[in-house]
Amino acid sequence: MQNIQTELQKQELEAWQNLTRVLRHEIINSITPISSLTSTLREILDHELVKKENDYEMKGDVADDLREGLSTIESRSKGLIKFIDAYREYTSLPQPKIKTVLLKELIEKTAQFMRQQLKNTSLEFSSSYSSEYLTIQADAEMIEQVLINLIKNAIESLLQNEHGKIELIGTYDGQNVLIQVIDNGPGIIPEAINRIFVPFFTTKKSGSGIGLALSRQIMQMHxxxxxxESEPNVKTVFTLRF
Structure with a gap:
């Protein structure tokens, strides 16, 4: 028992160390260019801004440099605000309102919503459940949020795939109720698969790296x-286990 407790504490410490590392990386990546550009813009103003009577004057190309620098500062500042908002969301999830949820209804409602999102794509989407009577103890809205996030990730990974296919499946393995989101996209490389649930880690250019971390946190709260599990270019399976 002591060994198990020690291992859990070790894993928790490693998780916080990973989170701290990512936080430091993201903040420094935003603050460094802002600080550097601010100094550069000040130097430009000191050397290029000329006072004439009651007004100031500068060359046109200098104004362009200032405009470009300010635009970059604005962009990085907005990125930092977005990052902080994502961190706030990750650390302030509400407690789930647990009720008995019919798996059939959860699957059908999620599938109906996602079919609307897939109308203008060539992707094939299917949903199924092994029994009409399977239930889970869950906050239905929070689990829908997890499923929608997983399916949207699958959609993004399949946009360049002419034969893209996504499955949403509910089943029972003899011990647990399972909900699986399966796609035949490019998958997840082995180097990344152990890190995709780390907050703010992302393999997408525009991703916040918060979706999968939030999804796992929601499941832990349940x-x-x-x-x-992922076999690149063959099949990727995300499994919710209740």
Whole structure:
């Protein structure tokens, strides 16, 4: 028992160290160019801004440099605000309102919503459940949020795939109720698969790296789990286990 407790504490410490590392990286990446550009813009103003009577004057190309620098500062500042908002969201999830949820209804409602999102794509989407009577103890809205996030990730990964296919499946393995999101996209490389649930880690250019971390946190709040298996360019399976 002591060994298990020690291992859990070690894993928790490693998780916080990973989070701290990512936080430091993101903040420094935003603050450094802002600080550097601010100094550069000040030097430009000191050397190029000329006072004439009651007004100031500068060359046209200098004004362009200032405009470009200010635009970059604005962009990085907005990126930092977005990052902080994502961190706030990750650390302030509400407690789930647990009720008995019919798996059939959860699957059908999520599938109906996603079919609307897929109308203008060539992707194939299917949903199924092994029994009409399977239930889970869950906050339905929070689990829908997890499923929608997983399916949207699958959609993004399949946009360049002419034969893209996504499946949403509910089943029972003899011990647990499982909900799986399966796609035949490019998958997740082995080097990244152990890191995709780390907050703010992302392989996408425009991703915040918060979706999968939030999804796993929601499942942990349900005393469940969220895992992934991936064979690149063949099949990727995300499994919610209740």
């Amino acid at each position: 005393d469940g789990s969220l895992t992934v």
